[in-house]
Amino acid sequence: MGTEKIVLKTDMPDVKLFSRGKVRDLYDLDDKLIIITTDRISAFDCVLPDGIPYKGKILTALSEHWFNLTSDIISNHLITTDISLFPEILRKYKEELKGRSMLVRKVEKIAVECVVRGYLAGSAWKEYREKGSVSGIKLPHGLREAGKLDEPIFTPATKATSGHDMNITEKELDGMVGKKTCQMLKEKSLEIYSLACDYAEQRGIMASDTKMEFGFLDGELILIDELLTPDSSRFWPMEDYEPGKPQKSFDKQYVRDYLEGIGWEKKPPAPNLPSEVIKKTSEKYLEAYRRIVGKPFQENLINKAAEDDAS
Numbered sequence: 097m098g099t100e101k102i103v104l105k106t107d108m109p110d111v112k113l114f115s116r117g118k119v120r121d122l123y124d125l126d127d128k129l130i131i132i133t134t135d136r137i138s139a140f141d142c143v144l145p146d147g148i149p150y151k152g153k154i155l156t157a158l159s160e161h162w163f164n165l166t167s168d169i170i171s172n173h174l175i176t177t178d179i180s181l182f183p184e185i186l187r188k189y190k191e192e193l194k195g196r197s198m199l200v201r202k203v204e205k206i207a208v209e210c211v212v213r214g215y216l217a218g219s220a221w222k223e224y225r226e227k228g229s230v231s232g233i234k235l236p237h238g239l240r241e242a243g244k245l246d247e248p249i250f251t252p253a254t255k256a257t258s259g260h261d262m263n264i265t266e267k268e269l270d271g272m273v274g275k276k277t278c279q280m281l282k283e284k285s286l287e288i289y290s291l292a293c294d295y296a297e298q299r300g301i302m303a304s305d306t307k308m309e310f311g312f313l314d315g316e317l318i319l320i321d322e323l324l325t326p327d328s329s330r331f332w333p334m335e336d337y338e339p340g341k342p343q344k345s346f347d348k349q350y351v352r353d354y355l356e357g358i359g360w361e362k363k364p365p366a367p368n369l370p371s372e373v374i375k376k377t378s379e380k381y382l383e384a385y386r387r388i389v390g391k392p393f394q395e396n397l398i399n400k401a402a403e404d405d406a407s
Contacts, residue, residue, distance in 0.1 A: 102135045102147035103196065108189050118143050119155070119327065124202075125183060128175065131198045133322075137377070139352050140362040146369045149378045152196040154385045154393060155325045159198070161389055162323040166291060170284050172319040173200040173311070203311030203320055206273060209253040209261050210281050212289035213305040216243050217330055217343070220251065220305070223263065232265030242304070242332075243339045248289055250282045253307070280317050281310060292324050299387045301346070302337060304330035326384045346384035350377050 106121045114122040118138040135147030231251035253261040270278040306329035309321040331346040
């Protein structure tokens with residue numbers, strides 16, 4: 097991993113802070129936002145004290161990759177990741193922004209996570225065992241953990257500012273946003289997931305589930321936030337897939353498993369991560385990028401640097 101600098105927090109005193117989430121720092125540029133993806137990592141709703149090398153850059157690069165691939169399905173908020181096209185006020189922060197920032201349009205955000213599941217895992221598996229359904233959708237008896245569903249299901253959730261998001265039914269979503277918007281959210285989410293599954297499977301990855309966010313810009317529904325990253329999706333290597341148990345994954349499950357193993361009570365303060373856990377987690381993000389984009393992340397950085405030097 098070399099000497100990649102880990103960024104845990106950004107500071108741009110002359111740019112108005114819009115919000116600071118578990119992973120992203122957002123700054124206000126009037127009708128636009130600058131989204132900076134740090135290397136912070138959270139688990140069990142706590143931000144850990146250690147960052148993961150390359151994480152912020154990988155999430156940014158993958159989001160851009162998927163935004164481009166899905167632009168025929170729906171427009172998105174991304175304007176550019178090219179720092180040379182950022183507003184002048186941001187230029188002096190080039191080193192802090194490089195590779196981990198997106199200039200995006202500011203939208204009227206819909207406070208709902210649009211989740212699509214093709215496999216029974218995570219909170220869906222837990223809910224199925226308890227109720228035989230997920231988000232009000234009745235499922236057949238006898239399904240196994242990580243088993244593939246007959247068809248993908250749309251399971252929205254309320255987006256919590258703290259704590260866990262709560263699954264809601266499609267009817268409840270309808271009551272929150274209206275029938276027309278509810279239907280559009282469902283249709284676009286399922287369409288994006290279908291494209292992602294086909295694309296990922298050609299590259300040896302199974303997209304178990306993913307969550308998306310949307311907003312309105314001048315009355316048009318568009319895709320926002322991040323898209324199909326290891327933080328917003330459950331990606332599994334196809335070669336290791338074996339239903340009936342938890343799967344190996346390209347996300348932060350490795351960190352969760354470590355924290356469960358040491359008996360942490362899942363309350364602040366979060367413990368430090370051993371260097372080996374940090375290294376292996378970083379490797380999982382790097383491998384997800386390599387498979388999805390088709391080239392190693394380092395190669396991408398080298399090529400980008402060469403382009404910058406030539407310009």
